[in-house]
Amino acid sequence: MATLLSALLASSALVSAQDFSGGARSEDAFSYVQPLDTVILDEYNSSPAVYPSPNATGAGGWEDALQRAKEFVAQLTVDEKSYMVSGQPGPCVGNIAPIPRLDFPGLCLHDGPLAIRVADYASVFSAGVSAGASWDKELMYERGYAMGEEFRAKGAHVALQPVAGPLGRSGYAGRNWEGSAADPYLAGVFMKETILGTQDAGVQACAKHYIGNEQETQRNPVFDPNGTTTDTISAAISSNIDDRTMHEIYLWPFADAAHAKVASFMCSYTRINGSYGCQNSKALNGLLKEELGFQGYVMSDWGATHAGVASIEAGQDMDMPGGLGAYGTAFAADIPGRMPSFFGGNITLAVNNGSLAESRVDDMIVRIMTPFYALGQDKDFPTVDPSSAELNTFSPISTWKIDWNLTGPSSRDVRGDHAKLIRKHGAAGTVLLKNVDGALPLKAPKNIAVFGNDAAEPTKGQLNQQNFEYGTLVAGGGSGTGQLTYVVTPLRAIQDRAKKDNAKIVQYWLNNTLIANTDIDTLLIPDRPEVCIVMLKTWAEEAADRASLHVDWNGDAVVESVASKCNNTIVVTHSSGINVLPWADHENVTAIVAAHFPGEESGNSLVDILYGDVNPSGHLPYTIALNGTDYNAPPTTAINTTGYYDWQSWFDEKLEIDYRYFDAHNISVRYEFGFGLSYTTFGYASLAAEPLSSNISALPTPQPVQPGGNPDLFAPVYNVSVAVSNTGKVAGHAVPQLYLGLPSSAPAGTPPKQLRGFEKVWLQPNETKTVSFQLMRRDVSYWDIVQQEWVIPSGEFSVMVGESSRIIKAQKGVNVLGSY
Numbered sequence: 097m098a099t100l101l102s103a104l105l106a107s108s109a110l111v112s113a114q115d116f117s118g119g120a121r122s123e124d125a126f127s128y129v130q131p132l133d134t135v136i137l138d139e140y141n142s143s144p145a146v147y148p149s150p151n152a153t154g155a156g157g158w159e160d161a162l163q164r165a166k167e168f169v170a171q172l173t174v175d176e177k178s179y180m181v182s183g184q185p186g187p188c189v190g191n192i193a194p195i196p197r198l199d200f201p202g203l204c205l206h207d208g209p210l211a212i213r214v215a216d217y218a219s220v221f222s223a224g225v226s227a228g229a230s231w232d233k234e235l236m237y238e239r240g241y242a243m244g245e246e247f248r249a250k251g252a253h254v255a256l257q258p259v260a261g262p263l264g265r266s267g268y269a270g271r272n273w274e275g276s277a278a279d280p281y282l283a284g285v286f287m288k289e290t291i292l293g294t295q296d297a298g299v300q301a302c303a304k305h306y307i308g309n310e311q312e313t314q315r316n317p318v319f320d321p322n323g324t325t326t327d328t329i330s331a332a333i334s335s336n337i338d339d340r341t342m343h344e345i346y347l348w349p350f351a352d353a354a355h356a357k358v359a360s361f362m363c364s365y366t367r368i369n370g371s372y373g374c375q376n377s378k379a380l381n382g383l384l385k386e387e388l389g390f391q392g393y394v395m396s397d398w399g400a401t402h403a404g405v406a407s408i409e410a411g412q413d414m415d416m417p418g419g420l421g422a423y424g425t426a427f428a429a430d431i432p433g434r435m436p437s438f439f440g441g442n443i444t445l446a447v448n449n450g451s452l453a454e455s456r457v458d459d460m461i462v463r464i465m466t467p468f469y470a471l472g473q474d475k476d477f478p479t480v481d482p483s484s485a486e487l488n489t490f491s492p493i494s495t496w497k498i499d500w501n502l503t504g505p506s507s508r509d510v511r512g513d514h515a516k517l518i519r520k521h522g523a524a525g526t527v528l529l530k531n532v533d534g535a536l537p538l539k540a541p542k543n544i545a546v547f548g549n550d551a552a553e554p555t556k557g558q559l560n561q562q563n564f565e566y567g568t569l570v571a572g573g574g575s576g577t578g579q580l581t582y583v584v585t586p587l588r589a590i591q592d593r594a595k596k597d598n599a600k601i602v603q604y605w606l607n608n609t610l611i612a613n614t615d616i617d618t619l620l621i622p623d624r625p626e627v628c629i630v631m632l633k634t635w636a637e638e639a640a641d642r643a644s645l646h647v648d649w650n651g652d653a654v655v656e657s658v659a660s661k662c663n664n665t666i667v668v669t670h671s672s673g674i675n676v677l678p679w680a681d682h683e684n685v686t687a688i689v690a691a692h693f694p695g696e697e698s699g700n701s702l703v704d705i706l707y708g709d710v711n712p713s714g715h716l717p718y719t720i721a722l723n724g725t726d727y728n729a730p731p732t733t734a735i736n737t738t739g740y741y742d743w744q745s746w747f748d749e750k751l752e753i754d755y756r757y758f759d760a761h762n763i764s765v766r767y768e769f770g771f772g773l774s775y776t777t778f779g780y781a782s783l784a785a786e787p788l789s790s791n792i793s794a795l796p797t798p799q800p801v802q803p804g805g806n807p808d809l810f811a812p813v814y815n816v817s818v819a820v821s822n823t824g825k826v827a828g829h830a831v832p833q834l835y836l837g838l839p840s841s842a843p844a845g846t847p848p849k850q851l852r853g854f855e856k857v858w859l860q861p862n863e864t865k866t867v868s869f870q871l872m873r874r875d876v877s878y879w880d881i882v883q884q885e886w887v888i889p890s891g892e893f894s895v896m897v898g899e900s901s902r903i904i905k906a907q908k909g910v911n912v913l914g915s916y
């Protein structure tokens with residue numbers, strides 16, 4: 097049976113999964129079946145079959161850990177093997193059951209990207225978008241490390257972060273804020289630094305959601321309310337991505353994650369070229385395990401498994417949370433002892449009847465246990481905090497089928513002194529967009545007015561963030577949120593600061609409807625405020641895309657109302673990301689501050705910026721267009737047909753996402769990617785570019801694959817340097833950014849410029865520092881779809897250094913090929 101299966105798989109990309117065990121159905125086949133009622137003639141209509149699934153080798157430094165993992169697997173029964181790869185109800189959001197016989201404590205997997213979510217007495221850090229906006233590698237590492245410390249102290253072996261999918265193809269996507277930037281290079285640095293930080297703290301990271309998970313609408317199939325838990329009415333959206341775009345945009349940050357030796361990947365809900373993310377052999381076996389040499393394991397997103405053997409053969413290694421069907425129905429059925437699952441007991445059956453090779457199951461477990469040993473999780477790892485079990489509504493204790501060893505202190509306070517870091521990180525991710533006539537920093541104003549429902553305490557409970565009307569927003573919703581133990585609101589922090597300055601009054605109005613519809617002169621005390629601070633917010637959450645790019649709660653009208661009467665109106669947004677700012681040119685709006693999702697110290701982070709204790713240094717990790725309709729690539733939110741497979745998202749814009757699109761089509765924007773003001777100014781001089789080896793070849797030298805791919809792709813080939821000076825009056829961080837324009841010999845569709853380096857440097861007034869950027873081979877290459885290789889094009893590259901994607905301060909031409 098196994099041989100027949102392999103022959104089938106090798107022979108065609110059009111095999112059906114029908115014959116496979118474990119619940120696979122024809123509609124979960126490896127290829128997109130053309131629905132009869134639509135005519136789609138397109139280059140992408142199938143996902144190539146790539147089999148068999150590569151075995152882990154431990155390459156890149158995990159060789160010893162792999163050996164220990166193999167010794168562990170050798171002691172397991174087939175039944176134990178089946179449950180090592182299949183989740184069970186338990187104290188954590190994802191659980192691999194303990195095996196007391198072997199002193200294996202089980203694995204505890206917890207959300208998420210800005211906090212350990214299902215936990216008490218844990219910190220809420222700044223969101224990914226804030227970390228991206230900081231353009232600060234050290235901060236990204238430090239944030240990852242601090243989060244890792246909290247996960248570990250709570251007994252979580254795996255932190256379900258960081259996020260590079262969605263990348264930000266569309267500003268409307270509901271989860272962009274969990275990730276960092278609408279640019280693969282910046283997102284790749286964020287992935288690498290967060291993973292290194294998390295794993296240096298002893299916790300496995302999980303690069304997610306792999307791949308093409310660029311919208312929330314129809315991310316899952318629609319389940320038949322009248323059917324069983326696996327009966328569906330329509331398949332999930334399919335992200336149809338061509339090979340070059342895959343490599344140069346969406347795969348790029350995940351390659352950095354593999355290069356950083358991330359322990360795990362999470363395959364996504366959406367289909368890719370018609371085939372579900374967790375059973376797409378091209379994405380899992382081909383791109384991830386072969387090309388990128390990934391040595392860890394692939395877990396499913398929660399409920400993203402739609403088949404047993406078909407998924408396993410395609411490269412999925414762990415089923416989460418276990419069980420069948422849609423998120424939320426995972427624990428509906430009841431089998432004594434264990435949960436029914438596409439994996440679990442079906443693996444035992446499939447191995448025993450010969451339809452699944454036991455060696456593949458062994459490799460799944462080797463991949464799971466190698467990072468466990470590599471990170472030393474077999475030694476002195478804290479037990480799961482018993483409070484986790486009480487807080488876990490996803491698999492309540494009543495659903496557990498096996499005992500968990502919940503010893504050790506309960507409700508551990510794991511926050512340490514992380515609040516100090518969070519305050520710093522929140523300020524670092526805050527972007528100053530407009531500052532007229534030195535409106536900021538504030539100079540100890542004595543009469544301050546604060547407006548907007550984002551200013552003050554949440555009134556419906558602060559512990560979990562929700563899209564409530566009243567209350568400041570420090571994070572988005574869904575599995576990526578955190579449980580606040582406290583929050584410093586902007587109003588509280590402004591009042592505290594005003595008191596220190598002996599201010600006379602801080603007057604405030606929190607009702608947006610009232611402010612928008614009232615002449616504010618009738619609200620304010622007759623003594624005019626010196627400054628009016630308007631606090632706006634924009635919600636976003638998992639499982640829903642944003643309906644609008646405007647600020648929420650009629651915030652635009654709030655600004656108009658305040659600015660019509662107050663000639664020093666400072667607007668602050670707490671937001672998931674892109675907001676169009678139609679009032680940005682208003683003469684009375686003197687400053688605009690994009691504070692993103694800063695975490696629990698929100699008010700302090702903001703006051704540090706407003707009063708100049710921290711010089712703003714954040715830069716946009718996306719583009720703010722003049723108008724929401726200027727953006728391309730909107731999510732697919734509706735289809736006109738009713739065919740089972742008809743939800744399609746064609747990534748026809750190819751490489752042109754965010755600034756790559758606006759630049760290619762010469763479209764004016766409000767604030768471009770990379771933009772951000774400081775309270776000082778910077779000068780750029782002496783741009784130089786030197787090759788680091790002689791005779792640079794167009795193609796990389798073939799070498800055995802290491803995590804991240806061919807190691808030659810990561811070899812430095814060019815050094816670019818520039819002298820940056822602080823030309824203003826106060827100390828501050830410059831963020832020099834390196835953009836590359838490829839020579840005209842590069843294939844059509846190459847964007848005019850692409851980020852390929854950045855640094856963050858602290859400069860005293862009049863101080864000059866030389867900043868170097870090392871360009872790796874991959875940075876100066878494009879993905880050649882015929883050669884299936886990264887290629888350095890011949891001709892002159894344009895090397896551009898500046899302080900945003902459109903403020904280029906120094907530029908020069910360079911021939912990379914055959915330099916010297």
Ligand SMILES: *[C@@H]1O[C@H](CO)[C@@H](O)[C@H](O)[C@H]1NC(C)=O
Binds near residue numbers: 443
């Ligand atoms: C083998 O077991 C699997 C899992 O239960 C089942 O789906 C499949 O039909 C079985 N195949 C054969 C040939 O019995």
Ligand SMILES: *[C@@H]1O[C@H](CO)[C@@H](O)[C@H](O)[C@H]1NC(C)=O
Binds near residue numbers: 436437438439441
């Ligand atoms: C095997 O998977 C099927 C779904 O295809 C499910 O109905 C069945 O309960 C599973 N069996 C076990 C033992 O988990």
Ligand SMILES: *[C@@H]1O[C@H](CO)[C@@H](O)[C@H](O)[C@H]1NC(C)=O
Binds near residue numbers: 140337376378
């Ligand atoms: C998607 O389809 C394109 C066009 O056929 C192909 O080049 C690419 O390799 C496919 N990718 C995946 C992951 O299936």
Ligand SMILES: *[C@@H]1O[C@H](CO)[C@@H](O)[C@H](O)[C@H]1NC(C)=O
Binds near residue numbers: 148
């Ligand atoms: C994986 O290793 C097993 C031996 O443990 C071997 O039988 C199998 O062919 C290997 N698979 C691949 C894809 O190399």
Ligand SMILES: *[C@@H]1O[C@H](CO)[C@@H](O)[C@H](O)[C@H]1NC(C)=O
Binds near residue numbers: 321329
């Ligand atoms: C489910 O059953 C109800 C009651 O028979 C029916 O009204 C409804 O249309 C059914 N829904 C679907 C999606 O078939």
Ligand SMILES: *[C@@H]1O[C@H](CO)[C@@H](O)[C@H](O)[C@H]1NC(C)=O
Binds near residue numbers: 479501
């Ligand atoms: C439970 O965990 C504690 C702490 O690791 C350990 O000392 C104890 O032996 C474990 N108990 C069982 C039954 O496994």
Ligand SMILES: *[C@@H]1O[C@H](CO)[C@@H](O)[C@H](O)[C@H]1NC(C)=O
Binds near residue numbers: 607608610
């Ligand atoms: C907010 O103001 C509007 C308009 O004045 C009013 O109708 C509404 O009741 C107010 N909301 C609260 C919570 O006071």
Ligand SMILES: *[C@@H]1O[C@H](CO)[C@@H](O)[C@H](O)[C@H]1NC(C)=O
Binds near residue numbers: 684
């Ligand atoms: C700006 O504010 C002043 C009050 O200081 C007001 O008279 C003026 O109309 C405002 N400008 C606009 C465009 O609303």
Ligand SMILES: *[C@@H]1O[C@H](CO)[C@@H](O)[C@H](O)[C@H]1NC(C)=O
Binds near residue numbers: 624663664
């Ligand atoms: C702004 O308004 C204040 C009073 O509200 C006034 O004293 C000041 O001159 C105005 N500034 C400008 C530039 O109009």
Ligand SMILES: *[C@@H]1O[C@H](CO)[C@@H](O)[C@H](O)[C@H]1NC(C)=O
Binds near residue numbers: 678722723724725
């Ligand atoms: C944005 O574009 C739409 C459609 O072109 C247009 O109706 C609207 O007026 C524009 N808004 C602004 C503020 O320019």
Ligand SMILES: *[C@@H]1O[C@H](CO)[C@@H](O)[C@H](O)[C@H]1NC(C)=O
Binds near residue numbers: 734735736
């Ligand atoms: C549905 O059809 C209408 C009328 O042909 C068209 O205007 C609209 O764009 C279509 N919508 C989608 C999502 O295809």
Ligand SMILES: *[C@@H]1O[C@H](CO)[C@@H](O)[C@H](O)[C@H]1NC(C)=O
Binds near residue numbers: 861862
């Ligand atoms: C910076 O240099 C200028 C020109 O040499 C000088 O006037 C100024 O005092 C210097 N500023 C500081 C802070 O040293």
